[in-house]
Amino acid sequence: MTPPKGLRHFLDLLKKNGELLSVGEEVDPKFEVSEYLRQFDKERGPALLFEKVKGQPVRIAGNLVGTGKRLALAFGLQSEEKLLETYQKRRARRIEPRRVRSGPVKQVVIKDKKRVDLNTLAIPTYHERDGGPYITCGVLTAKDPVTGLRSMGLHRLQIKGRNKMGVHLTNPPISRFASEAEKNGKPLDIAVSLGAHPVILLASIVSSPSEDKVAIASSLLGSPIDLVRCETVDAEAPAYAEAVIEGKILPQVREMEGPFGETSGYYFSDNSYVIEVTAITHQRDPIIQALHPTVHEVTLLGGPAGEAEMIRMLRERGFTVTDLAISPSSNRAHVALSLRKNHDAEPRQLLHFLLSGISYIKHAVVVDDDVNVRDPEDVEWAMATRFQGDEDLVIIPNLKARGIDPSKKEGRFMTKVGLDATAPLALRERFKRISVPAEVREKVAGAIPRLLGQYSKAK
Ligand SMILES: Cc1cc2nc3c(=O)[nH]c(=O)nc-3n(C[C@H](O)[C@H](O)[C@H](O)COP(=O)(O)O)c2cc1C
Secondary structure, eight states, X not given: OOOOSSHHHHHHHHHHTTOEEEEOXXXXXXXXXXXXXXXXXXXXXXXXXXXXXXXXXXXXXXXXXXXHHHHHHHTTOSSXXXXXXXXXXXXXXXXXXXXXXXXXXXXXXXXXXXTOOGGGGOOOBOSTTOSSOEESSOEEEEEOTTTOOEEXXXXXXXXXXXXXXXXXXXXXXXXXXXXXXHHTTOOEEEEEEESOXXXXXXXXXXXXXXXOHHXXXXXXXXXXXEEEEOSSSSOEEETTOSEEEEEEEOTTOOEEEEEEEOTTSSEEEEEEEEEXXXXXXXXSSOEEEEOOTTSHHHHHHHHHHHHHHHHHHHHHTTOOEEEEEEOGGGTTOEEEEEEOOSSTTHHHHHHHHHHHHOTTOOEEEEXXXXXXXXXHHHHHHHHHHSOOTTTSEEEEEEEEOOTTOTTOBTTTEEEEEEEEEOOXXXXXXXXXXXXXXXXXXXXXXXXXXHXXXXXXXXX
């Protein structure tokens, strides 16, 4: 199955697979869309397409890759079992994006200053105390003003007027591009895509600040992403995006942006860059994507990709990592990984490397490869039986904190903590897990479904 090119192709695929619910009744983009997304996600319900949005003739789609099955569909797979393996294979084969003359996103072009109006896009307001409507899944594309490297990033954008947005820009590469431009007193030209294919969204948050993330997205899709030139700025955008906002990040300008109810579960405001919008282009009947900050879709967009990227990075460094799992409820801050170690210093070396190298990981635990990192009970068992606080704890104070972490210290510092819950190599025998012979385990596992069947019939 080839993965689809754009959001609406992906919606068709969801529909064919019984994974999409079209909502016919009118919904208000202020709070209501957000709450539908949250409550449906709690039920692990289908992806949603709001057909009738109060005030504007646009549709809004959400909860698109809210389950592993739907994320697998975005990769052109029927089930999630092969997702990590497929990610790793495709990531290793570089595919370049390709420039095309035009595409569906150019069906309507608005560049007359008087007609450019962000309010026509029906951008949702998510939470009671939010500073206004927010674009939560706008993929920014821009070029490094020094090297010309093109890349992408996902950054929240507050609508501040017909042609003005606040943009929260702390993470590379886009933050670095903006500060390079600013050093020369120049604005940074950018394109913000709304309603891109989920794999483009996923690639935009891969932690790889010196690569072209559009190429990463092409590799992950297994075919080149088509890019079109912008009308008013020196930037490119996916040809199949539902809408593109073109604009300039202004140098030497900062304004309060927020509050916004973040992925952390707390409101967060910041002194942020400002974008002057120069044009809006969109498909004839655009579908705007909405991403609620606390739904499973956020975890799924960052989780499997983040896990695959960390495994890659650690193996390249010579650590025999056998598996790695980001905890779904930690907003990507907690990770457990299993290691086949050759020296007792390895877990601590790994923890120093991981905690200082990956900005969003705050707490990490290393276990032996006889522990299942995807089972929180198994990880807790290893912590209870293979960890001593005076010797096995790694504390790294005063690293740079995530801005959205409300527990961060003055000056945006944080302390990271690692736990070495592996058994000493010399004491392998003492730490041998209790078990029965493998053939008995398999025999009993094979008999259980039959016995359970008898049990439920007898009830
Ligand atoms: C849902 C979501 C929202 C994000 N919003 C922002 C944002 O508003 N500002 C920002 O600088 N980074 C934001 N990021 C993170 C960046 O896209 C980041 O560059 C990316 O996760 C790569 O990780 P890195 O910082 O380790 O390179 C967000 C990430 C996710 C998953």
